[in-house]
Amino acid sequence: MPLSWIVLTVLAIAAAGYVLGRGRALQSAGGDSRKLHSLPSYYGTNVAMKVIVPSLLILLVWLLVQPIVVSRAVVANVPENVVASGSSMGLFMSDVRRVADGLDAAVAQGSLTRKEAFDIRTEFTNVTQRINEAGVALGSAVTPETLRAAQEFRTLNRIGSIAMSVVVALAALGGIAFGLRESVAGFRARNVVEGGVRLLLIGAASIAILTTVGIVLSLIFNTIEFFRIYPAADFFLSLTWQPSFGGGSSLGIWPLLWGTLYISLIALAVAVPIGLFAAIYLSEYASKPVRAIAKPALEILAGIPTIVYGLFALLTVGPILMVVFGDDGVGWMRSATSVMTAGLVMGIMLIPFVSSLSDDIINSVPQAMRDGSYGLGATKSETIRQVILPAALPGIVGAILLAASRAIGETMIVVLGAGAAARLSLNPFEAMTTITAKIVSQLTGDSDFNSPEALVAFALGMTLFVITLGLNVFALYIVRKYREQYE
């Protein structure tokens, strides 16, 4: 039975349970819903919950566990000597899975009957060809051992999924019976449903948190793996970045870190003053109609995909800078891609982040503060400088740090605007590159995934993660310190 059918069956049982549970509860109260502890729909929901939750949980766990159990069982029956030297059990098993998939596909297409698929022998039929015809590509010809293991794999999986259907259906039926028995007038269905809702919400929150933990753990393990094959001291202290996929590369983080910080710094130097001043204008000076048009217009900037900014950097800003600072001008710039190009464009991208958040924060400073200052004979700009900005500072710092972590994590603008050269230089008109851009280029080559040149991506990602985490913690610290002082 396919998975969707199992789920649909469970849902159908749940729906039936809802109707029956509601009816049974009403009946037990003699048709008078006021005599029930809860509204009739709660009794229905309670039964539906008792059907859905256990059966779908079982289904989920089963789906996760069955492949592991089946693989183990198949592996245990494979003789040692079939695994050719230079290969591994893992590769053999992936062949087995392909063959099994191919046979299943052939059955589904009707080119083999179920019985033929079961009886098929490499000695009599060209199995490789039959499977290729079914649309599953095989790397090598099917050996008798592979086929035997594949058949066992299929059998076990079939048994497993039949057993799963039965168990899930039983759980659903058990749920409905249990839920219906509970559906009598005095039962506190409302409280049970409330508990269910709570569990659902906790579940959603934990999935979010667990995913984060999972991502961080995978980063950590791969980083450890990297440091096992590449010395950490070289990574953190070396000043050169020269990956060569033949081995013997030099993977020092400094040129990349420097590029990242330099570009972010320029971006913030552009975005913070412009964004902040724009926010002040919008919230304190602009008239209502101007604000109604200007604020959304600014926020459109935030909706432009970064690749478009990248093109803008490459095709517009870079050439313009070349005219002024290139060989025909001052002579500082050799190509259109440079730290300055990427930094300027990234700064433009960040303006709406700074301005939109700062505007909200400035608006939330109480009117009483402004009145107090105007009442003492202060002008608008004095009021803004001396009262509003200090009061809004924690929020503004938060907005700036948010923009900073966006800048540090930005990739597309750098790839297109800053060039790809890892370089330690003070000249902002030279091409440099950043951590994120290098992560992309390290993982998109066809290098072996276990080489230091590929694994370094995780160490770089980890470094980036630590930096942004540090930024956020720092932001929280500042905000809290400030709050303590003034609240």
Added chain:
Amino acid sequence: MNDMRKIERDVDMNDVKISAKGVQVYYGTTHAIKDVDVLIQDKTVTAFIGPSGCGKSTFLRCLNRMNDTIDICRVTGDIRIDGDDIYDKRVDPVQLRAKVGMVFQKPNPFPKSIYDNVAYGPRIHGMAKNKADLDEIVERALRRGAIWDEVKDRLDAPGTGLSGGQQQRLCIARAVATEPEVLLMDEPCSALDPIATGQVEELIDELRNDYSVVIVTHSMQQAARVSQKTAFFHLGNLVEYGETGQIFTNPQDPRTESYISGKIG
């Protein structure tokens, strides 16, 4: 109610500080103040009373042109302080507000130290030649605000950390620091407990020696306790204006009488 103000007061009845004639205020199309005439005396506490929404705050805010900060608000008529038209084109509203201080309903100290709160006005108006000068101005203002003794050891502490009553007296000190001639107070005690209210009322009575004080209040007892003159507003009209004792014991207008006896709320 009149026995609440048994103390005789030597009111200097002579000089008019503020004169308003034919004042109209509109918020968009709402007509909030209708043709109000009033003469406010120097060295006197004048109370504005009336049911909420009758325009007391609006009229008060005309006197230091705070209504200019509200886009939709339009003021017409003639308002003079010491004979000078404050709505004249040559008058800078910012300068005017230094001369006509204001204290608000909710204490609103800035998120700065106590010292900086008081020094705010003198600093922006360049009133101190040097630090010692400024220290002196701050101390004098805090003494006038009757809060010096409580805060003199912690001038660097944030003003927002004081209690409500202390905050309000700090705001009064802050307003006094720019050496205004008129002090406007919009329900200065409505966010305070009775003890803090008592302290602020005592302070208002002292401030009368130097300033012309205009206070909006919801409490008739308070008006009776602190003011010499009372103006009763109703639906944007100035219904009755006169000696506080007169208004409370012998109101001329039936609307005043029913408000005082609690029939209009």
